[in-house]
Amino acid sequence: MKRGGLLHQIKEGIYDMCYIMVQETKNxxxxxxxxxxxxxxPLFYPLLYSWIYNNEVVRDVPVAIVDLSHSQASxxxxxxxxxxxxxxxxxxCNSLEEAKxxxxxxxxxxxxxxxxxxxxxxxxxxxxxxxxxxxxSLMLTYKAIYQTAQxxxxxxxxxxxxxxxxxxxxxxxxxxxxxLDFDEVPIFNTTGGYGNAxxxxxxxxxxxxxLLLGIGLAAGTAREHNRYQxxxxxxxxxxxxxxxxxxxxxxYFILYMIMAAYITLCVPRMFxxxxxxNAKTLIGLMVPFLLSCIFFGLTMSCLVRYRENVMLLVVFTxxxxxxxxxxxxxxxxxxxxxxxxxxxxxxxxxxxGFLRISSMGGSLQxxxxxxxxxxxxxxxxxxxxxxxxxxxxxxxxxxxxVRMRQMKENKRIANATMPxxxxxxSDTADTDTQITEKQA
Numbered sequence: 001m002k003r004g005g006l007l008h009q010i011k012e013g014i015y016d017m018c019y020i021m022v023q024e025t026k027n028x029x030x031x032x033x034x035x036x037x038x039x040x041x042p043l044f045y046p047l048l049y050s051w052i053y054n055n056e057v058v059r060d061v062p063v064a065i066v067d068l069s070h071s072q073a074s075x076x077x078x079x080x081x082x083x084x085x086x087x088x089x090x091x092x093c094n095s096l097e098e099a100k101x102x103x104x105x106x107x108x109x110x111x112x113x114x115x116x117x118x119x120x121x122x123x124x125x126x127x128x129x130x131x132x133x134x135x136x137s138l139m140l141t142y143k144a145i146y147q148t149a150q151x152x153x154x155x156x157x158x159x160x161x162x163x164x165x166x167x168x169x170x171x172x173x174x175x176x177x178x179x180l181d182f183d184e185v186p187i188f189n190t191t192g193g194y195g196n197a198x199x200x201x202x203x204x205x206x207x208x209x210x211l212l213l214g215i216g217l218a219a220g221t222a223r224e225h226n227r228y229q230x231x232x233x234x235x236x237x238x239x240x241x242x243x244x245x246x247x248x249x250x251x252y253f254i255l256y257m258i259m260a261a262y263i264t265l266c267v268p269r270m271f272x273x274x275x276x277x278n279a280k281t282l283i284g285l286m287v288p289f290l291l292s293c294i295f296f297g298l299t300m301s302c303l304v305r306y307r308e309n310v311m312l313l314v315v316f317t318x319x320x321x322x323x324x325x326x327x328x329x330x331x332x333x334x335x336x337x338x339x340x341x342x343x344x345x346x347x348x349x350x351x352x353g354f355l356r357i358s359s360m361g362g363s364l365q366x367x368x369x370x371x372x373x374x375x376x377x378x379x380x381x382x383x384x385x386x387x388x389x390x391x392x393x394x395x396x397x398x399x400x401x402v403r404m405r406q407m408k409e410n411k412r413i414a415n416a417t418m419p420x421x422x423x424x425x426s427d428t429a430d431t432d433t434q435i436t437e438k439q440a
Contacts (some may be wrong), residue, residue: 003068013243020238025282025402026216028255033307038214038252041260042206049202050271050343056193058140062090064099064108073156079129080152081112086144096133103135110134110209122160181294188359189274196274200358201327203263206292208347209318211256215248215297216310223305233390241386241393245298252294258285264354276361285353285366288374292346296380302388325351349373 026033063081067074075188082089090108091097097354099111113131132149133297134142158178187195222232232238264282268275304310308331324342331339342348364371 013240015063016120016238016240017247017250019241020244021250024218024248024251025255027221028214028251031221032216034219037210037217038255038259041258042263045206045210046203046267046303047270048261050195050199050205050267050273053193054194054271056140056191056195057086059085060088060143061086061110061141061144063087063112063145064091064093065089066093066096066100066111066113067412068116069114069118073113073119073122074429077114077152077156078112080155081148084148084151087148099133103133109138109141112149124163131395164198164296191274195271196326196359199268199271199273200355201325202323203267204289204351204354205288205318205322205347207256207260207263208321209314211252211290211293212297212300212314213310215301216304216314217307218305220307220310224307232389233291234368242389244389244393245295245382245385248298249291249294252297253290256290256294257286260290264358268358269336274305274359281357281363285350285357285367285374287379288371289346289350290353291409292374292377294351295378295385296346298385299381299388302392321345321347322351323350327351327355343373346374346377349377359440375376 028038033296033399065078067078078089081087085108089097091102093102093111096111096113099113103111111131113132113133115131117130118128118130118430130149130153132146134145136142184190233246238244242430263275264286300313303313306359321342324334324338324345325331325348326334334342349370353367353374356367360366
């Protein structure tokens with residue numbers, strides 16, 4: 001009997017888990033909010049971000065020229081600067097004030113300033129300066145202007161060194177201008193652009209944030225449809241912690257494994273970003289990452305009272321979470337408090353791990369710290385999710401029992417005051433009880 005009872009409980013648990021999974025899957029496509037955040041946003045939002053960052057370099061950035069020197073040396077500098085592929089001398093101004101006005105109107109993104117004594121100081125063998133003013137609101141234009149001006153200055157410096165040296169051969173001139181030779185070869189981010197540096201982190205963050213939004217919206221809907229404002233309805237299928245947690249997890253995990261494959265494999269190739277991932281390493285990272293996000297979302301769903309609350313809890317954290325990963329700001333320069341706070345979120349380790357395997361061709365051994373941290377989060381958030389739903393089950397049953405007692409008490413009082421309608425009241429009470437059980 002015990003063996004048969006145990007097998008029956010196992011079969012019933014599996015059946016209830018599958019039932020919950022099917023219901024959650026239906027809600028993913030039936031609920032408009034969940035459909036938008038769990039399906040449509042992961043499909044189209046990465047395309048928007050990738051399209052914005054697809055042009056990783058800029059060409060012919062307009063620059064204003066303020067040449068108070070009017071000398072051969074300044075004109076040579078300007079010609080070499082204008083010949084660069086990244087910049088062009090668009091306007092010639094008589095003062096810095098005119099250049100500032102053009103910058104304010106966004107007609108130029110920077111200014112080259114040559115003082116009156118520019119060529120005079122060069123002729124005396126003194127150090128001359130060229131002012132480079134850039135619009136820092138656009139990092140790509142700042143990079144193009146500054147690097148082009150620096151390259152032109154280095155070339156002119158080399159020519160001055162050669163003219164003042166006593167070398168007789170071209171080799172002597174090479175040693176004079178470049179005593180320590182080097183070759184600059186980018187290893188991972190070969191384009192030197194922001195797309196290859198930022199997009200991998202943004203893609204993983206989209207997976208986490210949309211998953212949390214979808215789970216939160218589903219939790220808010222469940223509370224609104226429950227007369228007691230609880231996450232768990234009174235039903236024989238929802239009478240167990242593990243069947244609820246595993247059923248909900250399976251529904252989101254299956255959907256987001258498909259979304260993860262699309263976002264991490266298809267999107268980078270569509271926009272020609274660097275992608276060095278292999279299937280084994282990617283699956284090894286995505287499994288603990290998605291599980292930790294799902295369990296984290298189930299844990300945080302206890303804070304969601306209404307559907308709108310999840311927007312306040314999740315959306316505004318996207319930019320801080322991206323910064324705390326250390327991909328757009330050096331991790332060593334982040335205060336210890338925020339580094340410790342970032343450990344709570346799966347995106348911290350998911351982004352770092354994916355960046356290493358996607359842009360650097362790393363394996364699971366190369367991201368062992370992030371891999372272990374994600375599995376620790378899976379275990380911790382699994383138990384916290386179980387505690388949350390255990391509490392919700394107990395509260396739902398408690399309120400249902402209180403409701404049943406009130407109905408029985410009302411029935412007893414009605415029978416005592418109206419003895420001639422006992423049969424009718426009894427039938428009505430029984431019907432109300434059945435309806436209450438179903439709605440609860």
